Amino acid sequence: MEEENEEIEEEEEPLYVGQRDAEGNPNGRGTLKWLKSSRRFEGRFCSGMKQGRGCFYFKDGSSLSGTFRSDELHGEGTYTYPDGRLMIAQYVNGELDGPFTEYSETGDVMAKGEHREDRRFGFLQIFDEYGGILMGEVNRDTGELTGPGIAYVYPDKRSALLGRFSNSDMVCARPALLLTSVDQTPAKYALDENWSKTTLKLDESTSTCISCNPLTPDAYEQSKVYVSTCSDNPDKGEGLFAKTELAEGETVSFYNGLRLTHDEVDSRDWSLNANTITLDESMVLDVPLKYSSLDAYVASLGHKANHSSAPNCEYDHFVHPRFGHIKCIRTIKEVSKGNELTCDYGYSHKLPETDEEDLPEWYMTES
Incomplete structure (x- = not known):
C-alpha cells in the first residue's frame, strides 16, 4: 500500500494549494493534489514539508491520517479501508513499526499484532466474526501465519487446534487447551490428553464427499x-x-x-x-x-x-x-x-x- 503510493508520488509532481512562507514554500494549512492518481493530502506544512496533523485521501476511497514529522507519518496513524474497516498502527518515519489493531466496519477487533519495518512481525491474532481466533508467530519472510506452533482457538477461548498452518489455513493440527489468556504472549498450550491420537486436516466437503474422516469428531x-x-x-x-x-x-x-x-x-x-x-x-x-x-x-x-x-x-x-x-x-x-x-x-x-x-x-x- 505505502510502496505503491510512494511510486505514484515520485512519478507525478503534485499541485499545492494553501498557505506559504515568504520563500513560497508550503507553510501552514494546505492541500497537495496528484491529479493523475486522484489523490490528495490535506494538512499542515512547515518550510515545505508535512508537519503536524494531516490525511492522505486515495482514489479507491481509503485514507491514511495521523501526525507528520519532517514529511513522514510518525506515531499513531489510522488507515481507513474503502469498506470502512480501520487499522490503527504505529509509524516510524513513514514505515509501519510497532503495535497495530484492525477493526471491522462495525468496530469489532479483526486483528492485533506488531509491524517491523513495514511488515507484520512477531505474535499475531486474527479474530473472525464468529468468535474464533487464529494466533501464533508470523512467518518472517511472508508476514503470514505460516508454519508450526499456530493455533485456532474456539469461541470458548480455551479449546484449540494446535499445529501447522499455511497462510492461515490448517495443514494439520491436534486438539489442545489454551493455558493462558488469549491476550497473553507467548501463548501456552497443552495437548488434550483425551484426544492424543487425533490429528486433523483441512477437510472441506464437496458435492460427493462429506468428510475424509467422517468418524473423527470435533x-x-x-x-x-x-x-x-x-x-x-x-x-x-x-x-x-x-x-x-x-x-x-x-x-x-x-x-x-x-x-x-x-x-x-x-x-x-x-x-x-x-x-x-x-x-x-x-x-x-x-x-x-x-x-x-x-x-x-x-x-x-x-x-x-x-x-x-x-x-x-x-x-x-x-x-x-x-x-x-x-x-x-x-x-x-x-x-x-x-x-x-x-x-x-x-x-x-x-x-x-x-x-x-x-x-x-x-x-x-x-x-
Whole structure:
C-alpha cells in the first residue's frame, strides 16, 4: 500500500494549494493534489514539508491520517479501508513499526499484532466474526501465519487446534487447551490428553464427499453436546442435548454436509431432505441418510438437533478450520445440562405449478 503510493508520488509532481512562507514554500494549512492518481493530502506544512496533523485521501476511497514529522507519518496513524474497516498502527518515519489493531466496519477487533519495518512481525491474532481466533508467530519472510506452533482457538477461548498452518489455513493440527489468556504472549498450550491420537486436516466437503474422516469428531463440539434418544417423545428419534450448562449466545455444535445446489435439493423428494440446511444463496448443506447413524458419521452433530416452534437455539454461519464455511448452532437462552437443544427449521418450499406450500406433514403439525 505505502510502496505503491510512494511510486505514484515520485512519478507525478503534485499541485499545492494553501498557505506559504515568504520563500513560497508550503507553510501552514494546505492541500497537495496528484491529479493523475486522484489523490490528495490535506494538512499542515512547515518550510515545505508535512508537519503536524494531516490525511492522505486515495482514489479507491481509503485514507491514511495521523501526525507528520519532517514529511513522514510518525506515531499513531489510522488507515481507513474503502469498506470502512480501520487499522490503527504505529509509524516510524513513514514505515509501519510497532503495535497495530484492525477493526471491522462495525468496530469489532479483526486483528492485533506488531509491524517491523513495514511488515507484520512477531505474535499475531486474527479474530473472525464468529468468535474464533487464529494466533501464533508470523512467518518472517511472508508476514503470514505460516508454519508450526499456530493455533485456532474456539469461541470458548480455551479449546484449540494446535499445529501447522499455511497462510492461515490448517495443514494439520491436534486438539489442545489454551493455558493462558488469549491476550497473553507467548501463548501456552497443552495437548488434550483425551484426544492424543487425533490429528486433523483441512477437510472441506464437496458435492460427493462429506468428510475424509467422517468418524473423527470435533473435540470442542463433544465437550458441549451429546446425541441421545428423545425420551419425552420416542417418535422424534434422536436429538441433541447439552452436556454441560450452556450460556446464552454460546456456539455449541456444527452443521457440516455435502455441498449441493438449491436446484438439486428442491428437485428431489422431501424424504431425501431430512438433514439439509441452507448455507447461502447458492449452496445447501446435506447430511445424506446413510450418514444419519453415529456409526457412520460423527464429524459434526448439528444435523441431530430437532425442530421446535419455541427453540432454545438458532442456526448461524461459522468458519471452521477443518470444515471451512458451514453452519453452527448457537444458544439463544441459557440451557441446563441434559436439556434438549432445538432450532426452528424455518422450512419454506412451494410447488412451482401451484405456489402451494410443499412441506413435511410433521412440520406443518408441530409449527
